[in-house]
Amino acid sequence: MATLHIGNVKTEEMSGDPGLLTRDQLVLAGCAAERALWFARDGDVVVLPAAPGEAFVEHVTRTTGVRAASLRIVVPPAGRAGAPVLTADRLADERLHAELRAALDGRAPDRVQAYYPDAAVVALAGALGAAHAVPGHAFLAQGGAAAANSKALFRAVAAGIGIPVAPGETAAGPAAAAAAVARHFAAGHPVILKRELQSAGEGNEIVSPHAGVAPLGAERVTVLDAAAVRAHLEERWPWLTDGGRGRLVVERYLPGVRPVYAEYLVTGAGVEHTGEGELLMAPVLDGVVVPVPDLAPDARAELLRLTRRLCEAYRAIGYRGTMSVDGLVTPGGDVLLNETNSRLSGATHLHDVIARAAGPGRTLLDRGGWAVPSFAAAARRLAATGRAFDPSTRTGTLLTCDFTRLDGTVGYCVVAAGIDAVRHEEAEVRGLFAPAARS
Template sequence: MPTIIVINNCTEQMLGQRLNQRQASFAAKAALRNVWLARPGDIVVSTATMPEDFMSYVTRVSSFAAEAGDIAFFRPESDGALSFILQDEYLARPQLIEALRARVTRPEEWSLLACYQTAGTARLQFELGLAKAGGEALGRNFAASMGTNLLNRKSHFRQLAIGCSLPLPDGAIATSANSLLRAVTELLSVTGRVIVKQDNGAGGTGNFILSTSPTGPLPGACACVALPCLRRSDIESELGKLWDEWQAGSPGPMVVEAYHAATAMFYLEFFIAPEGQAHFMNSGTIRVRPHDDPTISELFWVGLELPAHLPPATLAEASMHCSRFLQLAATMGYRGHINIDAIVTENGRLLFNEVNARWGGGTVLHDLGTRLIGPDFTNTHVAASFRDVPSPSFGRLIKLLQESQIAYDPAQQQGIVVLACDDEHSHSFEALVLARSRDGARGLEQRLVEVLESKRAAEG
């Protein structure tokens, strides 16, 4: 069945705030990486330009047969400085709808796959005559009423997770500066640190860690704030200022939780099918490290590693808890990809952080690993991504991989695939390593770093 793939990642609806240029640049790169989800005969709707050399590379690595047909690209008319973010209003433009109707002549044979299911994607399904009955229609109607937001907001997750008996950190939902003060002062005694989460966000955006002593960057947050520890009135004054600042950027409830140091940060991804059955897709460990620039107050997100590096009993326990939440999400009417994040604390406790009812960072990694190696590739291989690596340009990068014999080799079923390369904005790339072990994946990563450093040194 051909698919219309809507690459609407990092929209303002998804993040709950106006995007800054850094977030918009990230979205542009994410649009490139998500095109790997497309197959011959599919349609991709994106405001980002897909370079011809990159698409030729996708076709070659994926071994698409020439007779299978092309991937069609539709770029909606957009406007504004951040026009490459695919907002709902662009999906409603008559020119786009008419162009898609001309291509989708038998709508019963098509499906639609969006990163984030919104009222706009539901409207597009309606206009094209898609998802007209059964569980597909239920999912479309749920999205049309902005039901997806219920599963992506931090406060709603805490409410729903408590109802499903998921293990959570001690916490509360703050709706005013006074309730923030009460929650923070009560929770600081648990671990010495508190995390405050804005209702909408992705990748740690909108999460802040508070403590009574200075601390370096910590996982899961974009900033760490040291609170005055002498008098309650000083803490009250500081939290009042922070509340006003946070509300100005993204108004609404905020989740306040005891912050736990983690020995493992991971996610589980599922797909809720039209009939309401949740299918396990993949698990992954989240990789972070300090930034090379000491002035940056957040940890650098290196990438993901599939499968998650966890004891089997922990993975089984996490899956058992997730099943209850997935059943609730399906009963509510959600259909599609859903990722649930969790940690293992230093004393071995399993705690859940949030849910993302959308594609996750590992969706493309899972899809590509399945395509290149097979549906059970994580039984024999590790798929590790690493991002924001300085690039010599896409063409030169591909040549270096080939000359160094570290490009993905289908005969050996291992090597490096370039997921995205941004030659216009950040001049960096994201890559996927497929190897037969974690040590093998790290070795390929290190080899690529050495090749790039040698090239830069030679060019001097």
Template sequence: MEHSAPLIVWANFFSDLAVDLPAHGVLERWAEQAPQKVWLMRPGDVLVTPVAPGPAFLDHACGLLDVPPGSVTVVTVPRTPGTTMEAVERAGLTERLDALATERPGARLLPVALDRATVALASRLGLRIAPYGPAGVGAGAVDTAYRLNTKAGFRAVAGELGIRVPPGRVCAGEGLSGTVRAMRDRYERVVVKPDRSAGGRGLVFLSRAAPVLGPLADRAPGSWVVERRLDVARSVSVQLVARPGAAPRVVLSGEMRTTAGSYTGYVSPLRGVARGTVRELERWGTALGTYLADRGYAGPYGLDAVVTADGSLYATESNVRRTAATTPGAMVERLARTAGCGDRAWLVAAGRTPSAHRFPDTLRRLRDEGLDWRPGRGEGVVLYGDAPADGRSWRYAVIGPGHTRVAQIEAALARALAFEPPSGAG
């Protein structure tokens, strides 16, 4: 990601755009990943985050990015569960941000999500939101982002655009039990989804053999989507950038690693899928981007889909924000360009060590094993996330010249750090 003016990178992981704020546990886990936005930074930038990156992680990232650690500023916002990132004002940090912006003429705010709290704060600070121009962000763009980050909103727009989605119904909470029964009687297997959720949060899989809706029936406020459960072979996505006045740009595509429907990692570029299927996925993503741009939205978004056992493609949701693939994709592109090598295959994932380790010790182990990313050879492991709170659940990226080599490096990493078998393996 190129930028000439400084950025205030806004890691607004308490956004109400992707997940309903009562989902405190999910938002807390996402907040722990906020330091990963360090990979977007350049000299003069400011990172506003609910969790400060540790000194060793910051040095590691800045070293690989060739950014002097002292040239970036980190502002930590105390976490306030149940609120959006207006917590900046509650913590008395507005004046500091205003001063930092004043010191950086032309600075722009780069948010994870275009939510209302972010737009309001940018206005109070007199900052433009990247990549919007002097006219700023229109209400239509924000409203569209909120709508397209719901399952129901996406399904409605997909119908307008000719994007294939799984058979399903949208219902209010009070009608959830009846909708589930009707869908289960018709299709045998169904999946129940909260209308506003991400990363597989809150999915419930039911069938005639396992029909109990459980506690959902008693705590079902808001809207829900009940879909036929498909025979999924692959979970895929395409990541794009919407550009008002220009065609959307495809940035990358790949396959999501999932466990019980929940996101656990990403592999790019997309492989092992028929070329026609990839073209269809990109065509759907482009159609969605045109729809977004026509309503004033500019910036990153993603389209998630599944490939069934018979090779059919179904779109499942849109994510109108920076997604879990956006930042690592930008990181890989930047590292590869700095190293002077061509396109790279890559993955991001997590592994769990038998005992707790500190960040410097884990990094040292990678270097001792010759697994760490080195520009001269254009491959290796990057500790993509900071030291985990438990010292064991490490997030990493593997970069290489092709998928085969990336898989070899990941296997060597798992042996070197003695990763436990993933939950649900086999």
């Protein structure tokens, strides 16, 4: 029973032309793709854009109890965007297919799990005689991944089944978008503009008729008077719509809300809740806390009720796989839903692997940006100081992602009994290396 894991972060469909991304964005995506190793079990095959570091593989497999030697890690020839990400042409390469057949000993995989399960993934599985091993393959082969991840379709589905969302609409052109923004500006409200397909706030922009708006979910706020809105949108339209391929979501920006999410596994048998958490924004995604700390029971119940109902709607049209639904909790305690992420999320490994190891009564805080001399040095320092995750106490810190080739940092997950203990331990871990220790 072998699973084929595909770390295709930043696909063309999800993030647009990779040629328009910066080198750092591409390398970051390649590092994030290595999270696929958290899901691997003995005998599995993992397709990654580049070979992961030995220290990272050893750390992950020691945590999961997988025999590292049993894993087959396959890296396809570089594609049109080079080596950092798995573009569709790399998945279609016959040399990759041949190497996968060899790694699988000529057998078809029993299951295919991709970060972003699109038509290119279904085609690769089909070349291995295993299209059926991709959950929801018939839906995905017809472009279903783009539909299931579309912020525009989300608003339509949510409105159709009575799910509360932020006031707004979807615009197909600059004129319609400008009219929508003008209506919000006339009432004194700032607006968040959202690309149809993107993630982690990277495709969002906030515009406001007045200063003093703190950004949350977008890098910056642009202050515009009513007369400048149309010109601004026409200038930004190619970026906001991925060169005109997508639609633009125009929503009232709601200051003071808490970004949260709930995650599910959608199968033919039903919808299974796998976890929920809070999205930390500074001003775009800066970490995840699992579960949401200090969330009122009524708000949590409403978050789970609404997100499950939305997942059932997507299940009815054929989507299968992991589905993470983002929401907002207002200062008054109301819950609004925000978007769907019908793919593996940046928190799926937390729910499916780490939270299970941690068990009940534990809080997880996952972040990036810890500057270290090397991944191996960070792992050694955690162990030497007694701060590495200990299964017997179900507390400590795990290294969840290796970003050292990008900027000399690692991703980490602190596990402790409650949010206060987690934040205290995070401060201790971040102080383990003085700035002078970096090389």
